[in-house]
Amino acid sequence: MFHRFPRPTRNPLLRKDEMSAIAVDSLYKVFGKGARSAVAQLKNGTPRDQLAKHVTAAVIDHNWSIEPGEIFVVMGLSGSGKSTLIRMLNGLIKPTSGTIRIGGVELGSLSNRELRRLRREKISMVFQHFALLPHRSVVENVAFGLEIKGLSKTERLERAREAVELVGLTGHEDKLPAQLSGGMKQRVGLARALAADTEILLMDEAFSALDPLIRQEMQDQLLDLQSKLGKTIVFITHDLNEAMRIGDRIAICDGQVKQLGTAEDILLRPADEYVAEFTADVDRTRVLTAEAVMEPCAGRDTSKFPQVESDVPMTELYQPVLNSKAPLLVVDDNADPLGVVTPRSIIKSLSHPAGDPAEERQPA
Amino acid sequence: MIEYLRNWFWTYVWKPLPDMPFGDWMESFIRWARDAWAAGFDAVDAGLEFLYVHLAEGLLWLPSGVMVLLFAAAAWAAKGWKLGVGIGLGMFVVAWTPYWEQTMQTLSMVLVSAAIAILLAVPLGVAAAESRAFSAIARPVLDFMQTLPAFVYLIPVVMLFSVGVVPGIIATIIFAMPPGVRLTELGLRQVDSEVVEAGQAFGASPARILARIKLPLALPTIMAGLNQVIMLALSMVVIAGLVGGGGLGSVISGSLGRLDIAAGFNAGLAVVLLAILLDRVTQGLSERTPVARAAKLAR
Numbered sequence: 001m002f003h004r005f006p007r008p009t010r011n012p013l014l015r016k017d018e019m020s021a022i023a024v025d026s027l028y029k030v031f032g033k034g035a036r037s038a039v040a041q042l043k044n045g046t047p048r049d050q051l052a053k054h055v056t057a058a059v060i061d062h063n064w065s066i067e068p069g070e071i072f073v074v075m076g077l078s079g080s081g082k083s084t085l086i087r088m089l090n091g092l093i094k095p096t097s098g099t100i101r102i103g104g105v106e107l108g109s110l111s112n113r114e115l116r117r118l119r120r121e122k123i124s125m126v127f128q129h130f131a132l133l134p135h136r137s138v139v140e141n142v143a144f145g146l147e148i149k150g151l152s153k154t155e156r157l158e159r160a161r162e163a164v165e166l167v168g169l170t171g172h173e174d175k176l177p178a179q180l181s182g183g184m185k186q187r188v189g190l191a192r193a194l195a196a197d198t199e200i201l202l203m204d205e206a207f208s209a210l211d212p213l214i215r216q217e218m219q220d221q222l223l224d225l226q227s228k229l230g231k232t233i234v235f236i237t238h239d240l241n242e243a244m245r246i247g248d249r250i251a252i253c254d255g256q257v258k259q260l261g262t263a264e265d266i267l268l269r270p271a272d273e274y275v276a277e278f279t280a281d282v283d284r285t286r287v288l289t290a291e292a293v294m295e296p297c298a299g300r301d302t303s304k305f306p307q308v309e310s311d312v313p314m315t316e317l318y319q320p321v322l323n324s325k326a327p328l329l330v331v332d333d334n335a336d337p338l339g340v341v342t343p344r345s346i347i348k349s350l351s352h353p354a355g356d357p358a359e360e361r362q363p364a
Numbered sequence: 365m366i367e368y369l370r371n372w373f374w375t376y377v378w379k380p381l382p383d384m385p386f387g388d389w390m391e392s393f394i395r396w397a398r399d400a401w402a403a404g405f406d407a408v409d410a411g412l413e414f415l416y417v418h419l420a421e422g423l424l425w426l427p428s429g430v431m432v433l434l435f436a437a438a439a440w441a442a443k444g445w446k447l448g449v450g451i452g453l454g455m456f457v458v459a460w461t462p463y464w465e466q467t468m469q470t471l472s473m474v475l476v477s478a479a480i481a482i483l484l485a486v487p488l489g490v491a492a493a494e495s496r497a498f499s500a501i502a503r504p505v506l507d508f509m510q511t512l513p514a515f516v517y518l519i520p521v522v523m524l525f526s527v528g529v530v531p532g533i534i535a536t537i538i539f540a541m542p543p544g545v546r547l548t549e550l551g552l553r554q555v556d557s558e559v560v561e562a563g564q565a566f567g568a569s570p571a572r573i574l575a576r577i578k579l580p581l582a583l584p585t586i587m588a589g590l591n592q593v594i595m596l597a598l599s600m601v602v603i604a605g606l607v608g609g610g611g612l613g614s615v616i617s618g619s620l621g622r623l624d625i626a627a628g629f630n631a632g633l634a635v636v637l638l639a640i641l642l643d644r645v646t647q648g649l650s651e652r653t654p655v656a657r658a659a660k661l662a663r
Contacts, residue, residue: 119566133581134655135653145567148563
């Protein structure tokens, strides 16, 4: 379990019974002439690098859906098709084959006019380099989406001011983007997307251009806002630490989806070498909790063991483990025992699992 | 060997070819157009004449001393007090020459032709920026318009509109328009694609993206185009003096005929000072566009 943030299974904003917010089905995007035949080749199992030279397969056979209120992170290196993917979700790029449904509506069936209306009402977007209008003040930039929606000037400025307050930029309303720092600019970008009041928020490498400290601050702010607003967020990043920090689920992409799962799934049970290589660099201590580092009780008498909650972060286990002769007993919300944490189990969960992913979670 | 090649080309290439017909084609086209579209040309003639005459009358309505102060004030407003003082001095010198009236006539011609040139250039630039095909066609046409020697325009234009102010204005519009089109296209193409994408992502229509995002962001470059258009217009308007365009051009071509160095120099000086006025004021205006001001803040 992640510390800090509600996980999908507990998130009260997740309404599993409802229709998926976004669903993609055998989605392909190939650039270049002969894209359709390249898709047919890919469907027959031709690897991406054996396609004709003049075509580029960006998105290959994506099949997944996102529930309302979920933060879905698409993680991949440059050239992994993640920017293409996010632009297909709001129809800026047309898929070569496959379907995208937004709240049950298939994008391919919409006219350009209907597509624009869908973007105005359902989906907004935050950009890597902020994409603000340099000659407009903060509040006018934030009001941009509302202006497109056709709201009156007083109403859109009022709602823009609310969004500016939401992202903590009160007092900067009348400044120009050039007068703001990178982090503040991206807050304007975020406020613009929030002011549009759409269910879905697309974030394209939204924090990648920011300094590490600011980036972390923005991640926290996004999660804080998300706990209040419960948007459906698709977040693109090339930084696995970021993905792990904010994603309810993460899709690791390299053309295809290499693995789709929670941060823990990916960290502890990487699907293949490609994923395992990514996870090698992740700061595990920030991601893992007591539940993730425990091992089975294995018949031990646990009645005298000190107890810890299952969602205590790993970093807070070091001292108790060192100070206690007995292992720590991990308990759930009902105080039922789940497993034990020992120095050995901590070290084991820190070790790189690439050698044999399957064996990683075998009981000691 | 060289002799042999010369003979070969003569026998097999140049001799069988008829005389070069492009010029004749152009001439027949102009003659045909003059008769076919006579009504149209008359209307254009009357319209331009009307604009020019009234603008020139307006500029000459106040005494030259007052106008000098007004020009200085315009420069001050466009950029700052230093430019205001400089332009005031410059225009004072112009008023001191015996050619104030001609200078104002030339200014009217420049303003009328530059205004029409930019009104035509901006939509063409937008079309060129939006359509690669249009851009590919427009480019050689613009090259042609800009590099064909200025005098050459005057010949057919005089045929269509007879001598006077209007042929000068028409030739000036054609000659001065290309940088307006080019810089509009360039400015629009240089707009940050992510900002355009933001417009699309929020569901703006292409027309709205053009009006609210692309044109405002391209405005400093379009203003630079306006500056170029005005400067080219000034150079052409002087040449138009040859066909009875009036203004400083007539003074200069007259003094060329009489080898009158003094008159030629005075009129030439007035042209230079007018050029500086127009250049600095339009530059000042392009620095005043919202985007240019915001860019200044970033530094």
